[in-house]
Amino acid sequence: MGEIILTPKYDDKFPVECDMITPDNFFGKSEEEIKEIKLWKSSVQYPLSEFFDVKGDGQGAQSASDIHIIIDGTVPKMKLIGYAMTTGKITVNGDVNYHIGCEMKGGEIEVNGNAGSWAGREMEGGNILIHGNAGDHIGGSYRGKWDGMLGGRIVIDGNAGSSVGDGLVKGTIIVKGNVEAFCGIRQTGGLIYVGGNVLRTVGVEMKKGTIIVEGKIEHFSPGFFEQNLLTSNEVPSELYEEILPYGANLYSKSYVEYKGDHAFYNKPKGKMYISANNNEYLLSCEGSVDRPIEFKGEALKVILNTGSTIEQGRIIKGGDKYSPEYKDVCAVCHIHPDDYQLLGKPEKVKVSSPDGNRTVVVRAEMKDNVQRRNIFIPRSVWANVIVDAQSVNSGAPIYKGGEVYVQPSDDEILEAPYIIEQQYK
């Protein structure tokens, strides 16, 4: 009854905008009419039959809520499936691209595979179940927008990327696996449950709402104050009601209750329940721990931060990036005194990307304003060689926080024009 099977036959590299694939749109249409629905591929519209074999129609159903669209195969290039749908069901037997179920108001989407970023972006109601992994900004907001998900529920069986539930206003996001950075950033309501581990910056800028973390938090956010140590029975029961029916649970014996983000608000009402068993370091008095000393051969593993310096700015405004003066202030690596000692007080160091493919030699300078196992190189020709091009969906490379290796070197510090020629020829 009302079942429409779309078998994918598209095997090109261009993404296709499938915002018209919704039960609301298919309801009342014959098989021929469904085949004729137009989908955008780059700047041209093609009929749906170009991408899918269609079986079934939307005429037999009583209402759009009876429509069940089955995409029977993997569609890794299809975006915006179920855009703003209000009712009915969509099942995808495979992977999907960005924006599945974004702005949806009701109904259900089930993905038997992985989903791309922005799944359930700005959704207002309904359910999304993803049985595989998902990308970044799950239940979040699109570029520039302040509010993310406004209602509904997203359940992910696997892992998710960064910025899960950014700007979450209302609704529930359950990630049974791990998440990366900025989970629940700018949250003003709703609930995020993370069954696995968290990389860093969980709950930053949150004002209201709740985050539960079952696993280990690699780097805890600074703006959260500890409130209570609770046994799992003392965690508010309504939180259990939200997650138990979807195969998630509070597995730890005890939880630390935090309030925040005090770094952003005077009286924040955001709450975090963090598994105490998996994050014992949070309860110890030592606070933050230095990064471990890890050598690969002669090279020390460090975090690379780059940024423009005032001195550098002064010289550029004069106009010359190829001057010796510019090289002097930019081809330099600031190292913590302890690390400097570890490396044997080198005059020059070679900084390399983790895979060793990209290296640059710069002057070493001891500075106590960088942390241990961190280095700073002014953002310029030299630093750009080793900055990671991976952008975590932000549009900008990782200028700060990327991993690199640093070792003493006797090689020559190359001139800017030569580096540019070498790198970008």
Added chain:
Amino acid sequence: MTKMIIKGGHVYDPLNGVDGEVMDIYIKDGKIVESLSSDEIKEAKVLDAKNKVVMAGGVDAHTHIAGPKVTVGRVMFPEDHYKCVRPKTHNTHCGTGEIVPSTYMQGYKYATMGYTTTFEAAVPPMIARHTHEELKALPILDKAGYLLLGNNWFVMKYLREGDIEKAASYVAWALDATKTYGIKCVNPAGVENWAWGKNVNSLDEKNIHFDVSARQIVDGLAQINEMLGLPMSIHLHANNLGHPGNWEITKETMDVTKNIKVNVKDNIYNEVKTKFDSRRKQSVYMTHVQFHSFGGTSWKDFESKADDVSKHINKSDHVVIDSGCVPFGKAICMTGDGPGLYDIATMNGQKWTNCDVELECGSGIVPFNYSMKNKVHSVQWAIGLELLLLVDPAKAILTTDNPNAGPFTKYPKIMKWLLSSKAREDTMKECHKWAGERSTLPNIDKELSLYELAQITRSTPAIAIGMGYRKGHLGAGADADVTIYDITPDYNSNDYEMLEKVFTTTAYTIKDGQIVSKGNEIVETPSGRSFFANVQMKEEIQKPVLDDVKDFFKYYTVGFNNYSTPDEYLTRPTPMDIDLK
């Protein structure tokens, strides 16, 4: 060039005292003419305006449509763009955006709304080039910019030294170098203090380092303005923008220029005669007075003081205002008032950016949402309308300070509220009750007539910017910028949705005698004129100032030769020549 007859429309032309009379308008070579010869009539294009209203092209004397802050506004507000898209057509560019549309789209939208002249109200001197680059891409409209000088290093330096002649000479050089039209003054003395994280809160408070007060700067710039005989008066954004209780300083500020004699160059006005005098009468043009008519001492006892402020304006002949109405909904505040916008940003708690334009001026940008449920925003909505209803239409100009209180595309909403008291009543029922309780709006049953509407959108702004001889009227000799609205004078003001629709899209918009839009369709996209003041000073006065300026360039990040805007940046450059040699 083309000849055209606009036949049988109801004409509203306040400067010539025409109030809805049925008459024909003749156009020849881009100008309005008295009549055409019988031969010319044969070849003229006839536009039937029967049962339609004919007005001069709209003049927006205060808008923000070009320059760095507008661009930054677009960058900060991507969510405004991805859902509002205009596809490319055979003769128009594509575009995006609703609150801060892309440049081409702004031109098209203004034209289909019946506006043909727009003045960008804040050009930072150093970034004038950028502003002109963008204005160059603005299709159809005639345009010009006001130069931010209220916190300028040299202006303040010379005023402190009491050397007004040197200050005037600097202003003349700056206007010429940046190809701008008039003097803009934003939060005088206060923006300079913002460099130290401070502001000024009264007229007589001296600022840091320069030791000049807002009063000195306003008075000085107004005097300079008349010494040079610039086409328009100073354009003044007063101190304490958006602070409860600022209505008093607003009134005080208006009085500063009370005794300054207006100096208008008569020659251009003598060429084109209108029935009523079209010469500029004001010595100060107070802008977005809505933001400056706040009563109370805090947001708790906040109220409208628009009636007091209006009374003060009505009895001050040297003042013209624009309203800065709030039409509700999304907006983006962008102004040269850095500290003012910091205050808004701390209330708002969302995105904010701030900029210091190298010793010349500053700016701040904050995306904003005026909500009907919000107490303060509802009162602000009421204040804007009160001002336009209470102030003499010969002294008031309709604006939203686009896009600060709302985008210019919402002008038709404001017109609807002005023309229909029922529209106001219905909105008052919807918005927060403070709108009615804390303003006098419920007691005003006045409805503007089409004649008065033509005043606040055509003749008054045209006179205020010193263009009364060529813009804002339909007498012989005026530019043939004409708007034809699909409405008859006997409209039913209770049917306000119809009013909004009529003013949103004209039947025809004519620019320089050429039909540029017909309904929503853009027919032609000619380039508009770039107006700028071209002041020629005596060499011996200019020289020492220029030496000072050149010396100062060692502190700038741009060289002296790269500072000025060349003529290539202008479309159809139209200088307003002022010879003081």
